[in-house]
Amino acid sequence: MASVNKIIKSILNVNDVVIDNASLDLNERNEKVLKVHLHPQKKEMARCPICGCKCSIYDRTPKERMWRGLDAGGLIVELYYRVNRVVCPNHNVIVESVPWAFHNSGFTKDFDMVASFIALATNKTMAAKYMRCDWKTILRSLTRTRNYIEPDPKKRLDGLVNIGIDETSYCNGHNYITVVVNHDTNTVVWVGLGHSTETLSEFFELLT
Ligand SMILES: [Zn+2]
Incomplete structure (x- = not known):
């Protein structure tokens, strides 16, 4: 037993x-x-x-x-x-x-990761209600989880060969973002606000 x-x-x-x-x-x-x-x-x-x-x-x-x-x-x-x-x-x-727990956190790792999952699958308000905390806690949980899963986001650009570029809107079509994906790994590697040539230039400037 x-x-x-x-x-x-x-x-x-x-x-x-x-x-x-x-x-x-x-x-x-x-x-x-x-x-x-x-x-x-x-x-x-x-x-x-x-x-x-x-x-x-x-x-x-x-x-x-x-x-x-x-x-x-x-x-x-x-x-x-x-x-x-x-x-x-x-x-x-x-x-x-x-x-x-992650460093400087008043919540356990499991709390942070479940809160982040619910926030991404629904929204921050729903996650805060479900987790019985305030939405600022959800924001901090998201940050800690992101830092844990991907400590160095710049590594996404390593070994980049085949990319796809698309734009999508949010706020009922009033705002746009540009999304760059790595076709070899099927992952998003970069997102920028706007959908102009200047936006995309920001991405290319990050490449060596
Ligand atoms: Zn040390």
């Missing part, structure tokens, strides 16, 4: 952590909240969030930080941990990375 810790780790969908304890609570809006106190396993503790190198610990925050996770069975999920500040040889004193 699976232990309670294993079940909670599965609900959180996160590896390399140790669950310290978990409790059920009610928040100020009378919603049920699953509060999970946890910490990274030793091998994942005190790592720089930028370069990932193992660092020495500088100090520890006196209070636990909270991350909002994906809802589970109607429960709001919150993760708690007292983060360390670490000394990275490349990035000086910096808050350590945690396995469940």
Whole structure:
């Protein structure tokens, strides 16, 4: 039989952590909240969030930080941990990375990615309603997810041989964008506002 810790780790969908304890609570809006106190396993503790190198610990925050996770069975999920500040040889004193969240985020990776998926499949207002957060959170989730999936968008232009160019309108045909695709990989490599020669020149100027 699976232990309670294993079940909670599965609900959180996160590896390399140790669950310290978990409790059920009610928040100020009378919603049920699953509060999970946890910490990274030793091998994942005190790592720089930028370069990932193992660092020495500088100090520890006196209070636990909270991350909002994906809802589970109607429960709001919150993760708690007292983060360390670490000394990275490349990035000086910096808050350590945690396995469940992107750097500088108050939400888990899963939250960010699901919020982004819903926002792209529907719209930001719908995503905010579904995720029970405000739309500015959705914007930040989209940015973090994009940075994770594609840290360097300029690489899209590497090895470009066969391209297709098209224009499409938005706002009921009042505004246009120019879209360039890579026919070899079937991916969009560039989008520019407008549909003039100048717009397309912006794309060609990016090429070496
Ligand atoms: Zn670093």
